[in-house]
Amino acid sequence: MLAMLLAGAAMIGAIMGWFLTTRTEPDAPVIALVPQEQVADAIPTLTPDGQRVAQSDSRQCRYPVAFITVSTPGNPAGGTVTFRTSKYRSPSFHVTDQPQRIALPNPLPDSGGLDPLTADGDAKGLLVSLYPTARMEPVSGSSTVTVRWPARPPCK
Numbered sequence: 001m002l003a004m005l006l007a008g009a010a011m012i013g014a015i016m017g018w019f020l021t022t023r024t025e026p027d028a029p030v031i032a033l034v035p036q037e038q039v040a041d042a043i044p045t046l047t048p049d050g051q052r053v054a055q056s057d058s059r060q061c062r063y064p065v066a067f068i069t070v071s072t073p074g075n076p077a078g079g080t081v082t083f084r085t086s087k088y089r090s091p092s093f094h095v096t097d098q099p100q101r102i103a104l105p106n107p108l109p110d111s112g113g114l115d116p117l118t119a120d121g122d123a124k125g126l127l128v129s130l131y132p133t134a135r136m137e138p139v140s141g142s143s144t145v146t147v148r149w150p151a152r153p154p155c156k
Contacts, residue, residue, distance in 0.1 A: 028114055028148040029130035031066045034103060042067055042103035047091055050105055064106040064152045068117075069129035071099040079123030081138060086115050095123045112151035118144040 034042045042065055043054050050063075057063045070093070072078045078096035082089060087107040093100065107115045119126060119138040126143070128134045136143035 028146045029132055029134050030148045030150070031068065031104070031117070031130055033106070033150055033153065034065045034067045039065060042101070045090070045093075045101070045103045046105070047089070050088070050103075054103075054105075064109050065103045066106050066149065067101055067103050069099050069101050070095050070123075071127055072097050072123050072125045073127060075123075075125045079121055079126075081119050081121035081123045081126060084116075084118040084120065092121070095126060099129075106149050106152070108149045109152040112149050114146050115149055116144050117147045118142055 039054065043051050046054060046065070053063050054065060068083070070081070072095055074097065076097045078094060080092050081095050082092050083102065083104060084090070085104060085107040088105050090102065090104065093102060104117075117128070117130075119128065119136045120142045121138045122140050123138060126136045126138060128136055128145070130145070130147060134145045136145060
């Protein structure tokens with residue numbers, strides 16, 4: 001009787017474990033933060049307001065910036081693209097087959113988490129460096145991918 005009770009408890013535990021693991025949030029590509037020593041190189045790709053805020057926060061404590069590298073491999077003519085998150089809209093960029101690094105402010109700096117990254121424009125074959133890399137085709141429209149944003153690094 002005791003063996004049957006233990007086997008039943010183990011089976012219920014296994015079923016509950018399976019059920020809980022299938023209900024977790026889906027894996028999302030991760031975006032990387034700009035290393036502190038590269039912030040000065042990233043600032044010019046922000047909007048004018050974003051540039052002012054980032055320059056006033058040289059330690060990246062209040063305004064953590066992430067980056068993406070974009071290109072259109074096999075499409076040297078490329079296209080014009082604007083990137084959006086829930087709290088930021090980038091300037092327009094002409095993206096070609098030559099990789100280009102673009103900074104984006106972290107929309108969830110305190111907690112990190114999931115937020116959409118949208119590419120608006122007309123860049124056929126657009127690749128966005130996330131981990132793993134996302135293929136986004138905003139040909140005459142938009143393309144959105146949910147991205148995992150890291151939490152703000154500790155301030156030094």
